Amino acid sequence: MATLGVTHSTQCFPPSNPMALMPNFHISHSLHLKKSFTSGLLSLSNSRKQPNKQFQGELLLCSVATPTEVTVGFDEMVAGTKRKYYMLGGKGGVGKTSCAASLAVKFANNGHPTLVVSTDPAHSLSDSFAQDLTGGTLVPVDGPDSPLFALEINPEKAREEFRGTQTNGGSAVKDFMDGMGLGMIAEQIGELKLGELLDTPPPGLDEAIAISKVMQFLESQEYSMFTRIIFDTAPTGHTLRLLSLPDFLDASIGKILKLRQKIDQATSAIKSVFGQEDKRQDAASKLEKLRERMIQVRELFRDTDSTEFIIVTIPTVMAINESSRLCASLKKENVPVKRLIVNQVLPPSVSDCKFCAMKIKDQRRALNTIPNDPDLSCLSLVQAPLVDVEIRGVPALQFLGDIVWK
Numbered sequence: 001m002a003t004l005g006v007t008h009s010t011q012c013f014p015p016s017n018p019m020a021l022m023p024n025f026h027i028s029h030s031l032h033l034k035k036s037f038t039s040g041l042l043s044l045s046n047s048r049k050q051p052n053k054q055f056q057g058e059l060l061l062c063s064v065a066t067p068t069e070v071t072v073g074f075d076e077m078v079a080g081t082k083r084k085y086y087m088l089g090g091k092g093g094v095g096k097t098s099c100a101a102s103l104a105v106k107f108a109n110n111g112h113p114t115l116v117v118s119t120d121p122a123h124s125l126s127d128s129f130a131q132d133l134t135g136g137t138l139v140p141v142d143g144p145d146s147p148l149f150a151l152e153i154n155p156e157k158a159r160e161e162f163r164g165t166q167t168n169g170g171s172a173v174k175d176f177m178d179g180m181g182l183g184m185i186a187e188q189i190g191e192l193k194l195g196e197l198l199d200t201p202p203p204g205l206d207e208a209i210a211i212s213k214v215m216q217f218l219e220s221q222e223y224s225m226f227t228r229i230i231f232d233t234a235p236t237g238h239t240l241r242l243l244s245l246p247d248f249l250d251a252s253i254g255k256i257l258k259l260r261q262k263i264d265q266a267t268s269a270i271k272s273v274f275g276q277e278d279k280r281q282d283a284a285s286k287l288e289k290l291r292e293r294m295i296q297v298r299e300l301f302r303d304t305d306s307t308e309f310i311i312v313t314i315p316t317v318m319a320i321n322e323s324s325r326l327c328a329s330l331k332k333e334n335v336p337v338k339r340l341i342v343n344q345v346l347p348p349s350v351s352d353c354k355f356c357a358m359k360i361k362d363q364r365r366a367l368n369t370i371p372n373d374p375d376l377s378c379l380s381l382v383q384a385p386l387v388d389v390e391i392r393g394v395p396a397l398q399f400l401g402d403i404v405w406k
């Protein structure tokens with residue numbers, strides 16, 4: 001079956017020709033979409049009769065400029081059977097889920113048993129795969145050649161465990177100290193933000209716990225088959241908070257535990273009177289566990305051998321600016337980032353639609369800011385076209401994946 005495809009080049013900035021930022025769309029017969037994903041993609045239905053016709057518009061020939069350039073195509077992503085983690089993040093609504101799901105399908109079709117996980121509280125993986133993935137367990141996705149499983153993890157539910165720690169631990173410590181007349185130490189603990197930590201968990205904690213839960217799953221034999229793990233993360237703000245969270249928690253929990261230890265030692269003779277020893281121990285060990293998990297998440301995010309953070313954006317100045325800030329924060333935190341996906345790029349218009357012409361111009365203007373951006377300019381740029389149907393279901397994701405992941 002001849003179906004539509006769109007080819008484009010993977011780019012690296014700065015370009016030799018900064019104007020050469022419009023995508024080069026080709027029609028190809030190379031895609032074989034399973035089932036019937038044959039709608040008028042890219043409004044190019046007429047061109048189906050003219051395979052290999054190259055569309056109007058400038059070639060996207062942003063050449064490689066830096067001598068340190070690393071090839072970051074799909075070949076590099078797919079190579080090897082050692083487990084790799086890909087985190088996709090960016091502004092809300094830019095297409096993170098569509099890109100994450102399409103990457104998962106592509107890995108699975110290239111022989112990798114793959115797990116795609118959503119840690120965004122507003123899940124859309126189910127919608128993307130057109131399959132019910134709710135329930136917090138691994139669900140097999142029908143269609144790809146190798147096993148593909150998806151998991152929508154409920155970050156709030158994952159936090160319940162920690163909520164338990166907050167309630168038990170908080171009241172146990174407070175009651176205990178009130179009873180002992182240790183108001184001064186209570187104040188000290190207050191300064192250590194114990195109350196804050198226990199009453200209002202810092203932003204990013206939900207997602208960090210969700211990620212650490214997935215990592216726990218993955219340690220078990222049952223899940224050892226997965227060689228590619230993709231995280232569809234929550235929008236940028238959450239990611240930024242998540243990145244700084246482990247250090248904050250590490251320091252706070254560490255101080256809290258140290259102080260508790262001191263209190264426990266000082267009052268060991270009479271603390272059994274309060275009958276809360278078990279509860280306190282439990283709270284302390286949960287806090288300790290939480291700290292260990294946060295350290296694990298921090299290490300995962302910074303592991304250049306196994307992890308890559310991929311920024312997804314759209315060609316608007318606002319989204320690109322936000323991506324730049326995200327990129328700067330990721331770099332500052334030593335999170336490996338090499339790729340920028342610019343999604344929903346309009347194909348050059350063949351009609352005399354004024355709105356389209358204006359929109360294309362506007363997108364081009366936004367795209368032109370990338371080569372001059374100090375943080376984004378060193379990333380490898382991949383452009384994905386805006387298609388004229390919603391990307392839903394495995395055949396559609398396979399189609400998108402073959403465009404984006406080359």
Ligand SMILES: Nc1ncnc2c1ncn2[C@@H]1O[C@H](COP(=O)(O)OP(=O)(O)OP(=O)(O)O)[C@@H](O)[C@H]1O
Pocket residue numbers: 091092093094095096097098099120122124235343344345384385386387388389390391392
């Ligand atoms: N290249 C594209 N062409 C056409 N539609 C697209 C494209 N990419 C994404 N979409 C559509 O845009 C909508 C939002 O996409 P998606 O859910 O992947 O974004 P998101 O960044 O994960 O959103 P959120 O931040 O809300 O989780 C969906 O309806 C999706 O089908």
